[in-house]
Amino acid sequence: MPKRKFANRRDWERILKNRYAQMEVQDDRFSGTVALFQIDAVRAPQYKMHNGEEFIVADAGYAWLQYFSEHEPFGVTVMFDDRGNIVQWYIDIVEGIGYEDGIPYMDDLLLDILIFPNGDVVRKDEDEFEAAAKSGELTPEMVDRGWRDFKATLDRIERRDFVYFDLANEHYEQLKQKL
Numbered sequence: 001m002p003k004r005k006f007a008n009r010r011d012w013e014r015i016l017k018n019r020y021a022q023m024e025v026q027d028d029r030f031s032g033t034v035a036l037f038q039i040d041a042v043r044a045p046q047y048k049m050h051n052g053e054e055f056i057v058a059d060a061g062y063a064w065l066q067y068f069s070e071h072e073p074f075g076v077t078v079m080f081d082d083r084g085n086i087v088q089w090y091i092d093i094v095e096g097i098g099y100e101d102g103i104p105y106m107d108d109l110l111l112d113i114l115i116f117p118n119g120d121v122v123r124k125d126e127d128e129f130e131a132a133a134k135s136g137e138l139t140p141e142m143v144d145r146g147w148r149d150f151k152a153t154l155d156r157i158e159r160r161d162f163v164y165f166d167l168a169n170e171h172y173e174q175l176k177q178k179l
Contacts, residue, residue: 002095002107002142005075007035007066010103014058017041021178022104025171029163032069032097033104036175039063050116057087065172067164068097068104073149075106078168086168089115091157093149095142109142111150113157121157123150 008020022035039062046058056062061082068075075094079087093111097104110132112124133143156162 002109002138004105004107005092006100006103006105007033007037007068008103009037009064014043014046015039015041016043019179021175023171023175023178030067030069030167031071032067033099034171034175035066035068035104036172036179037064037066038176038179050114050120050122055087056081062087063172063176065168065175066104067167068106070097073145074153075108076164078164078172080172084172086117088117089164089168091115091153093146093153109138109146109149111146113150113153115157121154123154 007022009015009018017040019038019040020035022033025032025034039058039060041060042058045056047054048057057079058064059082063080065078065080066075073093075092075097077090077092079090081087091113092106092108095107095109097106099105110125110129114122114124116122129138129146132138138146
């Protein structure tokens with residue numbers, strides 16, 4: 001089954017204090033909800049590895065800008081450090097996007113794409129997706145759609161036809177004003 005991820009990260013125990021804002025956007029570049037999860041205090045920073053280098057994705061002062069599109073087969077999370085620099089873009093291929101009590105969520109299909117400011121693109125969790133497909137956790141339709149959307153999204157990224165590269169800083173600044 002897809003994993004449900006809420007924009008306000010309501011079950012994230014690492015986070016001790018946060019602020020949250022969201023806005024609806026309807027224009028020729030994006031239609032849907034954009035949310036900002038501002039991290040104010042953590043139990044401990046969250047580290048990840050890329051090319052043998054450790055980096056932080058969640059710590060006090062960091063923020064996660066999230067896109068919940070009405071028309072895309074994915075959700076996008078743009079992670080900002082405590083100086084407002086983009087750490088990475090994290091794209092989740094999704095089964096769907098919905099709302100509960102006004103808070104957007106995505107049903108993550110396990111296939112992910114990470115993009116780093118230096119241009120590196122990383123395909124992630126293909127083995128998890130295959131294991132879920134083989135175990136019957138995902139329907140054949142979900143598997144076909146997941147692979148198709150994953151490949152199409154990678155193609156868009158490679159062609160630089162990915163509007164989120166252009167929107168992230170603008171929406172980050174707008175939502176910071178709402179916190």
